[in-house]
Amino acid sequence: MNQNEQGTGLSMSAQDVATPGRTKEILKKNHLVLKKSLGQNFLTDGNVLRSIISAAELAPDKGALEIGPGIGALTQQLAKEAGRVVAVEIDRRLLPILEETLAPYETAEVIHGDVLKLDLRDIISEKFAGMSGISVVANLPYYITTPIIMKLLEEKLPLENIVVMIQKEVADRMAAKPGGKEYGSLSIAVQYYCEAQQVAIVPRTVFVPQPNVDSAVIRLRLRKEPAVAVTDEAFFFEVVQASFAQRRKTIYNNLAARFFTKETKPELEALLLGVGIEPIRRGETLSMEEYARLTEALLNCPSCNRSK
């Protein structure tokens, strides 16, 4: 057991790929040059694996959907904890390697494909039938982190947790509370569907090859109901987007530019005050509840031009 693997709680063995030595050996043996364009930075640290696995709250009657298994570092550990693991990998060159590294794990299956194009609802219902809960667990390719997360959330997939390693800066934005510069439309979109919690900060040194940024593990626990009740979800997100269109502008100026004309915009001031929001505030200071109230008021305002 090397230093990284001490006290992980995971039973790391010789067949596990999550060490720098084993990872480099596998890449060399297979003459594999990793593709930066696919976000191929492979994890080589048992401690980080442990924090990902423990945050996912897996059990033998639960399933794990992994996005981007690489050479199987995380997949192997998922297979030890979950009853079933399905891993979606886009890079065909990795399939024979995964076949080898996952050979001891009968419950792990790899699907070749682009996660953004696959029908994940179908995959979940076909592959995880009868399981008591399903979580997405992944070290995500950084170039498509937000589209992946938004796909998982907007398709309202039947998930318990989404535990992902992502760029630290993006994790900060997802978990941000009102008032700071990280808080924005991504924070609201994520927290509308989930409770977000950063679980670990991960230095770039634990990857092969090293990325240019540090990472964080974030757990998104899916809510049973969205954080706030709104009658028109799409419009709620449109209002949020509009409010952050120009971060330095006031909520009044951003909303006026998007939904009102020169003639109708005086009504916006009264509307904001009517829902307890000072027009001079900036979008980054509004809570999700305030955005929900604002959305309902705009929906009921005849001068609000939604198709502008």
Ligand SMILES: C[S@@+](CC[C@H](N)C(=O)[O-])C[C@H]1O[C@@H](n2cnc3c(N)ncnc32)[C@H](O)[C@@H]1O
């Ligand atoms: C950051 S690596 C993680 C690899 C491995 N899970 C680990 O932790 O070492 C991201 C993985 O996602 C794969 N990938 C990139 N784009 C993808 C896509 N659109 N669909 C599925 N997999 C993708 C890459 O080929 C790569 O294996």
